[in-house]
Amino acid sequence: MPGILVVAEHSNGRFRRVSLEVLTKARELKGALGGPLAAVVAGSGVADAAGELGQYGAETVYVADHEALGSGVAAGHVDVVAGLQATHDFSAILIGATALGKDLAAALAVRLGAGLNGDSTELTAAGAGLRARRPVFGGQNLVDAEWTGGPAIALVRPNSFKPEPNGGSASVESVTPELGPVASAVKVTGRKPAEEGKISLEEASIIVSGGRGLGAPENFSYVEALAKELGAAVGASRAAVDAGWYPHPSQVGQTGKTVSPNLYIACGISGAIQHKVGMQTSDVIVAVNKDEEAPIFGFADFGVVGDLFEILPKLTELVAARKAG
Ligand SMILES: Cc1cc2nc3c(=O)[nH]c(=O)nc-3n(C[C@H](O)[C@H](O)[C@H](O)COP(=O)(O)OP(=O)(O)OC[C@H]3O[C@@H](n4cnc5c(N)ncnc54)[C@H](O)[C@@H]3O)c2cc1C
Structure with missing residues (x-):
């Protein structure tokens, strides 16, 4: 049949x-x-x-x-x-x-x-x-x-x-x-989530991702702060992962995860084809990049040309204020 x-x-x-x-x-x-x-x-x-x-x-x-x-x-x-x-x-x-x-x-x-x-x-x-x-x-x-x-x-x-x-x-x-x-024959005696309360990248409706533009591992705190306010998962480009700035399970792209959230915010990510194929089906793509020629602006729905170290804290603050009001 x-x-x-x-x-x-x-x-x-x-x-x-x-x-x-x-x-x-x-x-x-x-x-x-x-x-x-x-x-x-x-x-x-x-x-x-x-x-x-x-x-x-x-x-x-x-x-x-x-x-x-x-x-x-x-x-x-x-x-x-x-x-x-x-x-x-x-x-x-x-x-x-x-x-x-x-x-x-x-x-x-x-x-x-x-x-x-x-x-x-x-x-x-x-x-x-x-x-x-x-x-x-x-x-x-x-x-x-x-x-x-x-x-x-x-x-x-x-x-x-x-x-x-x-x-x-x-x-x-x-x-x-x-x-x-x-x-x-096998009995599970206990379970421990990899990280308590962390939102799964594959199931998240909002993802904030960081790339090489963050400049250093500790600067992922900018991405994490915005993600926290939005109730989002944190993603990363391969350049950031290869540099050891963020763990591999967070990598989005051809050799990482394929994601499809309602909103994808790419911060300091150039938009290489290998990154694009992992997130291009997101409903709305927002890119923050200081280079107006960055390829990501070719397929983002909204683009912010500017320094992420100025933009992300302001955005995080605005989201927090909107939530409070
Ligand atoms: C076989 C293969 C598989 C691959 N798989 C993947 C994959 O799964 N995922 C993936 O992501 N890549 C993958 N890559 C790598 C990919 O080609 C790119 O090298 C990578 O995506 C680049 O990462 P990035 O955008 O973070 O870094 P870059 O390309 O270096 O871009 C950094 C961006 O940050 C911007 N920037 C810098 N400073 C600031 C600032 N202060 N404010 C705002 N913007 C700033 C720059 O203008 C630039 O556009 C793969 C490559 C190969 C060959």
Whole structure:
């Protein structure tokens, strides 16, 4: 039977944004690949949330609600998805490239003897099959891959697509997972966020990023102060990361993260193509740069030509005043 299964991840009381992005894309692919479009959510205490996936195009949502699935360990999730595949024979299984998603996809591909395309940044229909694009060699080349047999398993890089609800609704079906011994062989005894209260770059609706124009690592405090007032995440260009000014997980661009916030404020970033490809789908781009010829002004929605060391403190102050008033 043809059809697409999207593996949706529920974490900290909500669906991961990448799951909704993948589901939106699957809705578009359904016309060419054939339906039905189903989603599966596995976890502990996830049953009530499942219906939300209907708003993004899932016709059926399979829910596997079990204590052993709440640990964040992929083994049980593999059992659930492999079980659904055995009964429904989906032609494509699409998974967001989160930490759990990556583990799940690799183990699932081995279990099903199926092809896996990791780090997909585009998915298109190739006849009745699926084609996935992925960057290779540090983003210097793009590869288009097609599957010669099913199911086609694709891991999708966060922020490759925009999540768009279509107001649909899904029928929710509960499935009883047949968990293998590995699912309960590992127990998570505790969790500690990398940095308490820090907003995830990939899920942030506002990002303030800093580049080489900051001049020194301590000057990221200008970017952080503005980000704090805006409730934004902090990003960085590769030049800033390579200089050791900010950690690599904050890097935006071809060899960093792809982001798509409502607002992206680039401070002291020239706008090289490798940075642009990681943030160009942001809804509104604001650039602060002292060089009016900087390439970033060629694609920013709003440009401020000036010294960031004068502009950022004023902007931070204005945002704080607006919030207080
Ligand atoms: C294979 C490959 C992959 C890459 N991947 C990435 C990637 O993922 N992400 C990425 O970002 N880059 C990536 N790069 C690097 C990219 O080509 C650029 O070198 C990098 O983006 C430049 O960073 P920048 O804009 O911070 O620095 P610069 O290009 O040096 O720009 C600094 C800017 O700050 C401005 N400035 C200086 N002082 C001030 C001030 N006081 N006030 C206001 N503005 C000021 C300058 O006018 C200038 O425009 C990659 C390159 C390669 C070859």
